[in-house]
Amino acid sequence: MNVAVMNGNDFEGRPALSLDSMPEEEAADTERAIRPVMAPESVDTLAILALHEQVYAALVGGAAPWFVDLLRRPEEVADFTDRGRRKMPALMCGADNGYLALTHRQIDTIRRAAAGVGFQPATAEARPAAPRGGGLLPRNRSAQLHYEAKGNPVSSRPVTSVANCCPGLEVDFRAVWRRMLEGIVLREHDNLVVDVEPGLRDEAKRELVGHRLMRIRLPGGGAPILTTTPVLGPASSDPAGRIVMTTDENPHGLAAVEWSNALARMLATHQGKEVLCDFSIDTSDALEAADDEARNFATHRFRVRHFFEADSAVISRALADAGELTQGLCSPWQNDYRECSCYYWASARPDYVNVEEAGGGLSTGDNWFQKKRTGRYVPDDYADTRLVLYDDLFADWEKWLRFQVSGRDAHGEGGDAT
Amino acid sequence: MSIAEARRCMDAGAPRVPQAHLVDTGIGRHLLVADGSRLFDADDGLHGAFADAIGAGDAARVAGLLRDAGLDGAPMIDDTPLAPPPVRALSLAVAQKCNLGCTYCYAQQGEFGGPARSMEIEVALRSVDLLLAGAAAGERYNLAFLGGEPLANRPVLRAATTHAAALAQRKDAKLTFSVTTNGTLLDEGDAAFLEEHGFAVTVSLDGTREVHDALRPFRGGRGSFDATMRRVRPLLARQRRTQVSARVTVTPRNLALRETLDAFLAEGFHSVGFSPMLASPTGRDEMQADDLEAMLAEMIDCGREYERRTLAGERYAFANMANALREIARGTHRPYPCGAGYLGVSADGALSACHRFVGDEDGAMGDLSAGIDDARRARWLAERHVHVQQPCAGCWARYLCGGGCHHEVIHRGRPACDYSRGWLHYCLEAYLRLSGRIEMPA
Numbered sequence A: 001m002n003v004a005v006m007n008g009n010d011f012e013g014r015p016a017l018s019l020d021s022m023p024e025e026e027a028a029d030t031e032r033a034i035r036p037v038m039a040p041e042s043v044d045t046l047a048i049l050a051l052h053e054q055v056y057a058a059l060v061g062g063a064a065p066w067f068v069d070l071l072r073r074p075e076e077v078a079d080f081t082d083r084g085r086r087k088m089p090a091l092m093c094g095a096d097n098g099y100l101a102l103t104h105r106q107i108d109t110i111r112r113a114a115a116g117v118g119f120q121p122a123t124a125e126a127r128p129a130a131p132r133g134g135g136l137l138p139r140n141r142s143a144q145l146h147y148e149a150k151g152n153p154v155s156s157r158p159v160t161s162v163a164n165c166c167p168g169l170e171v172d173f174r175a176v177w178r179r180m181l182e183g184i185v186l187r188e189h190d191n192l193v194v195d196v197e198p199g200l201r202d203e204a205k206r207e208l209v210g211h212r213l214m215r216i217r218l219p220g221g222g223a224p225i226l227t228t229t230p231v232l233g234p235a236s237s238d239p240a241g242r243i244v245m246t247t248d249e250n251p252h253g254l255a256a257v258e259w260s261n262a263l264a265r266m267l268a269t270h271q272g273k274e275v276l277c278d279f280s281i282d283t284s285d286a287l288e289a290a291d292d293e294a295r296n297f298a299t300h301r302f303r304v305r306h307f308f309e310a311d312s313a314v315i316s317r318a319l320a321d322a323g324e325l326t327q328g329l330c331s332p333w334q335n336d337y338r339e340c341s342c343y344y345w346a347s348a349r350p351d352y353v354n355v356e357e358a359g360g361g362l363s364t365g366d367n368w369f370q371k372k373r374t375g376r377y378v379p380d381d382y383a384d385t386r387l388v389l390y391d392d393l394f395a396d397w398e399k400w401l402r403f404q405v406s407g408r409d410a411h412g413e414g415g416d417a418t
Numbered sequence B: 001m002s003i004a005e006a007r008r009c010m011d012a013g014a015p016r017v018p019q020a021h022l023v024d025t026g027i028g029r030h031l032l033v034a035d036g037s038r039l040f041d042a043d044d045g046l047h048g049a050f051a052d053a054i055g056a057g058d059a060a061r062v063a064g065l066l067r068d069a070g071l072d073g074a075p076m077i078d079d080t081p082l083a084p085p086p087v088r089a090l091s092l093a094v095a096q097k098c099n100l101g102c103t104y105c106y107a108q109q110g111e112f113g114g115p116a117r118s119m120e121i122e123v124a125l126r127s128v129d130l131l132l133a134g135a136a137a138g139e140r141y142n143l144a145f146l147g148g149e150p151l152a153n154r155p156v157l158r159a160a161t162t163h164a165a166a167l168a169q170r171k172d173a174k175l176t177f178s179v180t181t182n183g184t185l186l187d188e189g190d191a192a193f194l195e196e197h198g199f200a201v202t203v204s205l206d207g208t209r210e211v212h213d214a215l216r217p218f219r220g221g222r223g224s225f226d227a228t229m230r231r232v233r234p235l236l237a238r239q240r241r242t243q244v245s246a247r248v249t250v251t252p253r254n255l256a257l258r259e260t261l262d263a264f265l266a267e268g269f270h271s272v273g274f275s276p277m278l279a280s281p282t283g284r285d286e287m288q289a290d291d292l293e294a295m296l297a298e299m300i301d302c303g304r305e306y307e308r309r310t311l312a313g314e315r316y317a318f319a320n321m322a323n324a325l326r327e328i329a330r331g332t333h334r335p336y337p338c339g340a341g342y343l344g345v346s347a348d349g350a351l352s353a354c355h356r357f358v359g360d361e362d363g364a365m366g367d368l369s370a371g372i373d374d375a376r377r378a379r380w381l382a383e384r385h386v387h388v389q390q391p392c393a394g395c396w397a398r399y400l401c402g403g404g405c406h407h408e409v410i411h412r413g414r415p416a417c418d419y420s421r422g423w424l425h426y427c428l429e430a431y432l433r434l435s436g437r438i439e440m441p442a
Helices: A023-031 A045-060 A104-119 A142-145 A173-177 A264-269 A334-339 A390-400 B001-013 B044-055 B059-067 B121-132 B150-171 B187-195 B209-215 B225-237 B257-267 B290-309 B319-330 B374-384 B406-412 B415-438
Strands: A136-138 A184-186 A194-195 A213-216 A228-230 A232-237 A238-244 A252-257 A274-280 A297-301 A352-357 A363-367 B019-024 B029-033 B036-043 B089-095 B140-147 B172-183 B199-203 B243-250 B271-277 B341-345 B348-354 B362-369
Touching: A023 A173, A045 A352, A045 A363, A104 A232, A136 B140, A142 B036, A142 B319, A184 B257, A213 A238, A213 B059, A297 B172, A334 A390, A352 B319, A390 B029, B001 B290, B001 B415, B019 B044, B029 B044, B036 B415, B089 B121, B089 B348, B140 B150, B150 B172, B187 B225, B199 B225, B209 B225, B225 B243, B225 B257, B243 B257, B257 B271, B257 B290, B271 B290, B290 B319, B290 B415, B319 B415
Parallel strands: B089 B140, B089 B341, B140 B172, B172 B199, B199 B243, B243 B271
Antiparallel strands: A136 B036, A184 A194, A213 A274, A228 A252, A232 A238, A274 A297, A352 A363, B019 B029, B029 B036, B341 B348, B348 B362
16 A cells, blocks of 8 residues: 555645545545645655564564554544544545444454453453354364355355455445344435335334434443444644534534444344334434434334344345345446545555665555556556556456565566556 | 373274264364364264264265255365475485494485495585576475485585575575484584574484483494483584474384473473384384374373473473474365475485485486486375375375375385374364463463
């Protein structure tokens, strides 16, 4: 990845606002001036890579993961203050233009590891028991690599996957959450109720189409689940301060929280049980958030669906009709692939390749999509004829998508392929 | 550890069906699928169904159970023999002679049944050139020195090493060196040389003094233990790039493995490994069924100590155990017992399947003048594939074992299958115990 471009730096005379990056997406969405995430001079790719290698070496050597506080929490994906934007994972956006966050499970794993190395008793956590019925839990590497959970497609194995899921070449995983609550259909990327299910008898619930599901309360389940998070930016008078960033289209300054993280607690404790859902009083094109004024929301009870079919890894048929998990994908796939520069699927769509030191502490290299390898990076632009164009991908993708080994064109893949 | 424990593992490991094997560790029930050496926890229902089918020796029913569990599909190893791969490792028999008179030596005191001879320097250098001729940047190679006693031809060993190191450096290939020695000829200069080139040094030692001296005397009959240890200790003390390991050939006369292991680890060996004597040229000191049972009991005793020390966070360098656990963790599955990219070179430049086949027509693979005989290698790989070996084709352990050492099998058959399966069964149990109880440190 070309970290300088991702950071929001101007590049060889081209303004950062014309380059596809997270700061550019963020500036467009919040209607504020683009701001690089880190100091522009500090973000050369090789320097950042070296820094990460040192961190990795320290971790492999047994150092504690001291950076738990630097991990972005799932509810911080729209924190566009400098401090918020510098959290990890850095510089990458999801399909919803928020920053990426690890899952609760991943964050908790790192947190536990940090605590475990803090000289607390090394009590081993209980291993999950072998699943009942299906009955197999892989215990060595070959078993894990070839494990195909009952009901999963062949593409669920590492060797057959393209290391991508959201939205991706295999499935748009977001679509799986739309019918988690029996009776209503939600939009995959935010809290809008788009439909009700035919079997829903309750007239008041049938009127919910167009309203917003703002909050879920779990009976006996701790803090309520919020479906939005504020879009925060630095106060113009005080870069260390924080203000809610609003626009005409987003008057409340809210961003949707990604469903799988937002609903994790509900999924853990309330599958098959009823929860209390607070909806906006009116239909609304914009995101809305709940407050504590009873007159500002309407509460309905909904039963949470089971995520899996019993005793298998098959996603419940009630959650997605045939074709629904893939209907949001581009067809042909090249459409999604060409312009997707969210930077989170580097293994399937690299960006900055053949990178070498160029003196002065800076690196040089090629854009993976450059037709001719020149060693001078061409910023991504679907209309730039120096780069692979849509037509090239449609007609001849096997030629243009060149295999990379250790960050370089594989033997026979590089050179002048014009 | 008792003979009873060895018998338990041998009984549990007995071959019943070719596709699967069951393990019960007391803390869980487990299934090893031979295809891919895949290891699973199995719930009681599934384990019970497999136990019934395997107990009845009903391979068809086992196939059905595997199919129902989604564990069927194209086999990971089919009947197609491996095409001869590029040669990435050579061993040079630089000295087909030895100053010891070990009773059981496959090399018959280094001479392989022929006259004593030393490799000429020109043969050694040509061998190195053969190994590294096509080397590309980043590729890994190994050059090994065996004998006889390789240090009996020190100048050639050193010249070949220096030449190979320079050649590898020029080609930016990664070359490692190894030597197997009886240790009696090592001197300070050797220690510095071996350290400089980062040799993996294996010293043949068969036990504590009395036992070792009985099995590994000088040709005149005097014991070699003191001479060996006196010369090896400086090497043990300076291990930085070198790793000095002890290799124990186990005969009916040196079955006290635990005592041997602890004694050698206390001396500072990087690791200690044991190998049963299965085929000696005279038949002398070969292990029989009772001996192998006794050896397994000792191996399990060593293994239990390995488990205990590992859980306590200590290093206990019992090489057989560490290797077995690594292979099980990976799920190693292979149709051969050893690497096919390896050849031995005799003193006169003949190539063979490995260092044991020097002068043996069974394993001849060409020579330095005519080049590597890939037709013979292809035939060898076809004939030695575990699917055409018997009784391997019906054994659950075939892809972990690979069919056993070609040299031993050709000369004595397969007298140690029960031992091997018993050992693997124990190692599977140990792997499941250890991997279930230890959280990897962050």
